[in-house]
Amino acid sequence: MRRVLSVIAGLIAAALAWEGYKAAGDPEGTVLFGVRVLPRADDLSMPHLSAIVQRLADPEMTGGRPVWIVVLDACLFTLGITAAGFLAGTAIGLVLAAAMQRFRIVERGLLPYVILSQTVPLVALAPLIAGWGGTLMPPWACVSVIAAYLAFFPVAVGMLRGLQSPSAAGAELMRSYAAGWWRTLMKLRFPAALPYLFPALRLAGAAAVVGAVVGEISTGTRGGIGRLIIEYSREATSDPAKVYTAMLGAALLGLLVAGTVSLLELPLMRHRRHVEVVTL
Amino acid sequence: MSELASPDVVPVPERGGTASVVVDSVTKVFNRGRPDEVTALSDVHLTVGDGEFVSLIGPSGCGKSTLLRLIADLIEPTTGTVTVAGKPAAQARRDQEYGIAFQQAGLFEWRTVRRNVELPLELRGMSRADRRARAERMLELVGLADFAGHYPGQLSGGMQQRVAIARALAVQPPLLLMDEPFGALDEMTRERLQSELLGICATTGTSAVFVTHSISEAVFLSDRVVVMSARPGRITASIEVRLPSRDEAGRQAPAYFEKITEVRQALRA
DSSP: OHHHHHHHHHHHHHHHHHHHHHHHSOTTOEEETTEEEEOOOSTTTSOOHHHHHHHHHSBSSTTSOBHHHHHHHHHHHHHHHHHHHHHHHHHHHHHHHHHHHHOHHHHHHHHHHHHHHTTSOHHHHHHHHHTTBTTTBOHHHHHHHHHHHHHHHHHHHHHHHHHTOSOHHHHHHHHHTTOOHHHHIIIIIHHHHHHHHHHHHHHHHHHHHHHHHHHHHHHTOSSSHHHHHHHHHTTTTTOHHHHHHHHHHHHHHHHHHHHHHHHHHHHHTGGGTOOOOBOO | OGGGOOTTTSOOOOOSSOEEEEEEEEEEEESTTSTTOEEEEEEEEEEEETTOEEEEEOSTTSSHHHHHHHHTTSSOOSEEEEEETTEEHHHHHHTTOEEEEOSSOOOOTTSOHHHHHHHHHHHTTOOHHHHHHHHHHHHHHTTOGGGTTSOGGGBOHHHHHHHHHHHHHTTOOSEEEEESTTTTSOHHHHHHHHHHHHHHHHHHTOEEEEEESOHHHHHHHOSEEEEEETTTBEEEEEEEOOOSOSSHHHHHSHHHHHHHHHHHHHHHO
């Protein structure tokens, strides 16, 4: 209940800040020594919230579907891409982490490249992967690959850290039970890694959304929210509220993914909820 | 004085049977052939009889933990052989012939107390009902039956250590290996757990190798105190202890203080 209230309070605060700046700010923006330090507050740059909400209800084009349905539709399309990318990225990240934990040489050889992979600009990579579309896989799957490319990284790094977290005594204990690598992984390392895995999954979820949205834009895939943002922003001069509806959609998508990942955590982290210590 | 022991008060271990542990001319060198080469143990011989309680005592770095880990086959000797329960140490480890407890309880925080005790049984492939019953019996033994459903994070350090001992005993091993299990506990808890441990070993007939650097703890618990010296680690003395009884009265007995003095002198030598 308190959480719901705080979420509502946060939304209200954001709305007040938006409208407050619109009321108080300079419509031409504040320029200091030739540098714009505060954005324009005119209706073209910052439409009223009421205008954005109004725009959601209006048809996209004369006689077309209402904007909110178009945005929701696009969000669902991108959600599918994100989910596929997230799952693939997580699976790859987990396997890489396990391999790096198992073999010191794999960690030394692979980890630098895992880190390097994230420094390659997505814009450079996207056209390459887009080339696979239609031949190797359907075009939407190319976008999932880009999402997975961003999502695997936090999982691989976080999970490796987690798998290495048990103390030497824990590993010795498992050895004293004659447990091999696989059983030590399942009974000790994997459960011990969960507190590291969940924050990594949250990052991976956010990265998958970004990857899907940017991937759609740079591969020119139609039907998703990324594409919609680009289409609507072209109309920004004549219809400024429209692009904000698409952005709201993208934000909603991100929240949905983050929320779903947090829900995963609840059944697996039960022991963290009991805190009171018994002394005897 | 040491002849005062009456069998009905102190269970005198049977020494006639096979030895529980035989360490034969073992040497352990770490980082062999490198500039940081360390000889942790040099030509060590040790025999622990069936049902015997042996403490290893010595200054830090004398290799007492190394010796314990060799018996547990967590590390391998450079030369020499280790035999546990009549088999090579590696085989004994695979057959879970011993239970082990460390200074840190090392409980798995995501498992309840009962499931922690069940862990070695689970790895042995025991059925769910059997291991549950066994775990509950072990928790009763250490007086924590009411806390089976708690998580380790909810227990005090002493209670966690008792769970660790219950876990070590769960497979009902003939041998218990302990590396300063009470080192991190306060004196009162420590003394209570010492008595509990003695009771458990007496009722189950378990042999024990107990690493400590507390002289009084070693003397109170052991049938024999093995004194080690550092660099390179070797056994310098082996002192038989016969207390009239191992309880509060035992802690006040002249024999107790005599043995403490004897161990202290052996440590100085």
